[in-house]
Amino acid sequence: MRAYKKYVNVLVFILILFAAFRLNHNPFMDGAAPVLNPGNDKLYTEIEQKAANEEYKEAPQNAYIDRVYKKTPGRNGRDINVEKSYEKMKEAGVFQEDLLIFDEVRPKVNLSDLEPAPIYRGHPEKQMVSFMINVSWGNEHIPAILNTLQEHQVKANFFIEGKWARENPEIVKMIMEKGHLIGNHAYNHPDMARLNTQEIETQIKQTNEILTAITGETPNYFTPPSGSFTDEVIEVASAQGMETVLWTTDTVDWKKPSVSVMINRVNEKVHPGAIILMHPTPVIEEGLDELIMLLKNKDFRLGRLDTLLSTER
Secondary structure (H helix, E strand, C coil), rough: CCCHHHHHHHHHHHHHHHCCCCCCHHHCCCCEEEEEEECHHHHHHHHHHHCCCCCHHEEEEEEHHHHHHHHEECCCCEEHHHHHHHHCCCCHHHHHHHCEEEEECCCCCCCHHEEEEECCCCCCCCCCEEEEEEEEECHHHHHHHHHHHHHHCCCEEEEEEEEHHHHHHHHHHHHHHHCEEECCCCCCCHHHHHHCHHHHHHHHHHHHHHHHHHHCCCEECCCHHHHHHCCHHHHHHHHCEEEEEEECCCCCHHHCHHHHHHHHHHHHHHHHHHEEEEECCHHHHHHHHHHHHHHHHHEEECCHHHHHHCCCC
């Protein structure tokens, strides 16, 4: 009798194991919804078809040297991310174009791959602009300018003269601590086009050393005072690992225009990818708030040069 019960118990144990581990059942997921195979789902298939459609694809654009605007950054392309788009839409169960998720595709040629040349703008299809604030005087206006930028959560680019930086290290630190980009504006505001190779190198290198000592970071961008340069200036800056940047839109604030004249001048000249030149002047201190609102109302994103010149869309 005991032997009989033993065999019955073994048989029952085997049956329990068989039930627990049958192929179409996971005992650890009891009650859970079955896993959907997206490959057999109509919505997933529709998104795949859209991803193959040229209407939704955009090839990346390589950096290039424009005949007028010289060194121009490239722009990422885009492709539909099928899996992420499906996850966004599967709850509704129908295709919704505004829920498509795209991956950015980087170009093969970047700014760093091009020969030395000046940069005047970002990509002409990039709905973004950047402020270039050249500093060799105007100390009294900088705190108010920084406050306005902070109120609007806008990051700018301050190109700083080396001599001025040496005399005003605390202001340089303040600018850096606010998250703005620090650039090189030569040592004592010379006409760079009139300098020999050694003098050009000294102007750039000495300023870099001062700015690095103050901020702990070496500038990646140089702008020549008054926009005066030669090919040699560009090549010397490039040899020191720097891009030479100029501008396409000028506030001409040094001529002491009224705020309305300055605003209208920018409004007429601004475009996607624009670099907007200004200085720490009374008209910029007074009119910067209005200028930022104008640009935002035109749907421009405002930010640093390293973002403007990047390939991101």
